[in-house]
Amino acid sequence: MRVSRTVGLSGLVALGLGISSLVSAQTYQSRIEHPIVQYKMSATLDPATQTITGHYDLIWWNHTDDTIPDLYFHLYLNAFKNMDSTFMRRDPLARRHDSLTDWLTIPGKDKWGWEQIDRIQIVNGADLTPLITYAHPDDNNAGDRTVVRIALPQPIPPKGTIELSVDFTSKLPRAFARTGYDGDYFLVGQWFPKIGVYEGPGERGRTTGGWNCHQFHRYTEFYADYGSYDVDLTVPPNEIVGATGFERSANKNADGTTTYNFYQQDVHDFAWTASPRFIKVTRTFDWGKQVRGDEITRWSEILGLPAADMALRNVSVTLLLQPGHRDLEDRYFRAIFNGLKYYGLWYGAYPYDTLTVVDPPRNSYTSGMEYPTFFVAGAYFWPGKHEFGPEDVTVHEFGHQFWYGMVGNNEFEEPWLDEGFVTYSTAKVLEAAYGAPCSYLHFLGMPFPAYSWLRVPLPKFPFAGVGSVPLGPYFSCVKLPEQTSGRGAYLQYATVDDLVRNGWQYRSRMSYVVNSYQRPALDLDTLEQYLGRDVMARVMRTYQQEWRYRHPSTQDFIAVVNQVSGRNMDGFFQQFFYGSGLADYAVASIWNEPLYGNAGIYDEGGKKVYYSRQSAVQAYQKSSDKKYRSTVIVRRLGTAEAPVDIDVSFENGKVAHEHWDGRYRWTKFTYDGPGKVVSAVVDPARKLVVDANYTNNSLTVKAHRLFAVKWYIRWIFWIENLFFAAGFFS
Numbered sequence: 001m002r003v004s005r006t007v008g009l010s011g012l013v014a015l016g017l018g019i020s021s022l023v024s025a026q027t028y029q030s031r032i033e034h035p036i037v038q039y040k041m042s043a044t045l046d047p048a049t050q051t052i053t054g055h056y057d058l059i060w061w062n063h064t065d066d067t068i069p070d071l072y073f074h075l076y077l078n079a080f081k082n083m084d085s086t087f088m089r090r091d092p093l094a095r096r097h098d099s100l101t102d103w104l105t106i107p108g109k110d111k112w113g114w115e116q117i118d119r120i121q122i123v124n125g126a127d128l129t130p131l132i133t134y135a136h137p138d139d140n141n142a143g144d145r146t147v148v149r150i151a152l153p154q155p156i157p158p159k160g161t162i163e164l165s166v167d168f169t170s171k172l173p174r175a176f177a178r179t180g181y182d183g184d185y186f187l188v189g190q191w192f193p194k195i196g197v198y199e200g201p202g203e204r205g206r207t208t209g210g211w212n213c214h215q216f217h218r219y220t221e222f223y224a225d226y227g228s229y230d231v232d233l234t235v236p237p238n239e240i241v242g243a244t245g246f247e248r249s250a251n252k253n254a255d256g257t258t259t260y261n262f263y264q265q266d267v268h269d270f271a272w273t274a275s276p277r278f279i280k281v282t283r284t285f286d287w288g289k290q291v292r293g294d295e296i297t298r299w300s301e302i303l304g305l306p307a308a309d310m311a312l313r314n315v316s317v318t319l320l321l322q323p324g325h326r327d328l329e330d331r332y333f334r335a336i337f338n339g340l341k342y343y344g345l346w347y348g349a350y351p352y353d354t355l356t357v358v359d360p361p362r363n364s365y366t367s368g369m370e371y372p373t374f375f376v377a378g379a380y381f382w383p384g385k386h387e388f389g390p391e392d393v394t395v396h397e398f399g400h401q402f403w404y405g406m407v408g409n410n411e412f413e414e415p416w417l418d419e420g421f422v423t424y425s426t427a428k429v430l431e432a433a434y435g436a437p438c439s440y441l442h443f444l445g446m447p448f449p450a451y452s453w454l455r456v457p458l459p460k461f462p463f464a465g466v467g468s469v470p471l472g473p474y475f476s477c478v479k480l481p482e483q484t485s486g487r488g489a490y491l492q493y494a495t496v497d498d499l500v501r502n503g504w505q506y507r508s509r510m511s512y513v514v515n516s517y518q519r520p521a522l523d524l525d526t527l528e529q530y531l532g533r534d535v536m537a538r539v540m541r542t543y544q545q546e547w548r549y550r551h552p553s554t555q556d557f558i559a560v561v562n563q564v565s566g567r568n569m570d571g572f573f574q575q576f577f578y579g580s581g582l583a584d585y586a587v588a589s590i591w592n593e594p595l596y597g598n599a600g601i602y603d604e605g606g607k608k609v610y611y612s613r614q615s616a617v618q619a620y621q622k623s624s625d626k627k628y629r630s631t632v633i634v635r636r637l638g639t640a641e642a643p644v645d646i647d648v649s650f651e652n653g654k655v656a657h658e659h660w661d662g663r664y665r666w667t668k669f670t671y672d673g674p675g676k677v678v679s680a681v682v683d684p685a686r687k688l689v690v691d692a693n694y695t696n697n698s699l700t701v702k703a704h705r706l707f708a709v710k711w712y713i714r715w716i717f718w719i720e721n722l723f724f725a726a727g728f729f730s
């Protein structure tokens with residue numbers, strides 16, 4: 001149902017406010033049919049030894065028709081146990097040094113982390129502890145301890161459940177790669193023995209069922225099933241605690257410690273943080289105040305949904321700030337609220353009641369990490385007036401609530417499905433909230449990519465308390481006629497690996513990063529250009545809604561694209577997602593040949609009649625009615641194929657709009673008529689955002705004022721590649 005504009009803004013606002021106040025009075029109701037995991041957990045943090053002792057009861061449901069003979073668990077923290085873990089294997093292609101090099105130079109034994117199952121038992125049943133064996137399905141590295149397998153004495157029947165009682169101990173590493181401690185700051189992620197995902201036949205393209213439980217690799221993230229977490233966290237006095245879900249209680253214990261209870265349904269992980277230094281600020285995202293009636297009308301029309309479906313929810317947002325970052329409080333909240341607003345309007349309401357955001361200490365190696373209803377942002381540098389770095393990180397990590405949190409793709413096997421979607425969506429939110437991007441900045445008359453320059457990490461910066469070099473105010477914004485952001489990285493790495501690939505099997509860290517972030521974002525931009533903005537908006541919303549609390553694969557996304565658009569886009573995905581070719585279309589030549597009229601011998605009235613070529617040329621030169629045969633040749637210089645439009649302009653002002661399937665290596669357009677062709681441009685609407693070289697897309701017979709712009713773009717490419725080579729993109 002479409003809502004016409006005449007429904008009236010006041011009515012929509014009233015509707016919005018009505019739903020809004022109703023929702024705020026509710027507590028979270030589960031939206032999934034049956035939880036696969038139900039964890040009831042208790043954990044105690046000893047900050048002095050950076051150790052957590054814990055226990056949980058887990059009810060695990062076999063949602064398939066398979067009979068399951070074993071169980072798999074992740075012990076992620078064993079990645080940090082010793083140099084034999086698969087995680088610690090170095091990237092031979094890492095540029096300069098990487099964060100692991102820094103981490104390894106930290107002296108002492110406390111930096112190492114580990115995790116063990118002290119006891120695992122079926123509730124009222126067998127002790128499984130002696131049955132634990134280590135598994136290394138990805139690389140056969142016997143030294144890796146991040147996955148365990150337990151062969152069950154009795155298999156789990158189809159649709160059956162198993163109840164387990166587990167004691168565990170977790171030693172947190174010095175903060176590194178998404179988890180750990182830094183002084184009195186604790187970011188506790190991947191911290192308990194976590195059951196793997198059992199996938200049934202048909203799920204994510206599987207033909208037979210089986211466990212999906214990968215080892216912990218340097219560049220891969222996580223994958224887990226949906227369910228509930230009911231967690232008691234016991235910490236020393238004075239700790240400020242934040243966690244996945246909402247705080248149900250906080251009780252002081254006789255020994256002075258405090259036990260907090262957090263609870264959340266419909267999530268696939270639980271992370272938490274503690275530090276006595278946090279400044280805790282809570283504000284409510286009141287959607288009735290944040291979203292205007294005309295915005296609801298507009299998006300309900302674009303999406304073809306009733307206005308009532310556009311209702312968002314109020315969310316209690318807690319920000320845990322570092323001391324000294326009070327000045328960032330408003331910027332953080334504005335960014336989070338923009339995320340809640342635009343993601344909610346576009347993809348559907350954020351369904352949870354709470355969101356907790358951590359502002360991490362500098363150099364803690366924990367910034368920019370997402371967990372369900374909880375994420376770590378980060379602001380290390382001086383936010384200049386054109387620089388939206390803190391907003392970018394915040395909106396990016398918020399975006400993972402949708403692409404990772406609610407739509408639970410397998411981050412091991414298809415990292416682009418969350419990072420690419422988040423990168424694509426973040427640019428849209430930032431543009432909607434803060435205006436068109438200013439991705440290139442002028443400094444001393446030279447253009448520089450804003451992000452790479454201002455994001456230069458300064459871990460060794462000597463002045464305590466100074467966030468970064470205050471360069472921001474010295475830059476001025478440059479708006480280019482072309483979209484160029486991220487292209488330097490794309491051009492270097494699109495040919496290195498296919499985009500859809502296991503996260504640990506990209507050639508290098510940079511290939512993983514570019515093929516999971518920048519390249520899919522550019523590919524999705526291109527898809528949007530081909531489908532049209534409104535169709536793409538419907539694709540994204542449908543995909544989010546259909547796959548919430550489930551595990552889609554790339555093929556599932558393509559199916560949504562084809563279904564919503566009514567087109568078969570398989571070929572597009574084959575070229576740009578499953579392949580590693582670059583697209584590059586160019587206008588190769590324009591040739592205008594005068595049509596002189598008859599010259600030579602012609603059969604006329606049964607006789608052979610001769611016409612002189614010289615006379616024809618002379619007559620033509622005197623004529624005021626000159627005609628031409630014009631030929632335009634367009635080439636496919638890249639290996640990737642895509643249909644393209646071509647605009648051919650004539651000196652009389654007419655324009656021929658042509659279309660080419662873009663498949664063979666070249667094509668030719670020929671015109672006989674009174675006007676010469678003066679210029680031609682392939683892909684005039686810039687639909688093919690991933691075109692490797694825009695400067696060859698147009699050709700003009702005469703020198704053209706666009707020359708200066710072309711030179712400028714070449715310079716930008718060059719400079720971006722230079723920065724990229726220096727490792728400033730990450």
Ligand SMILES: [Zn+2]
Nearest residue numbers: 396400419422
């Ligand atoms: Zn991300």
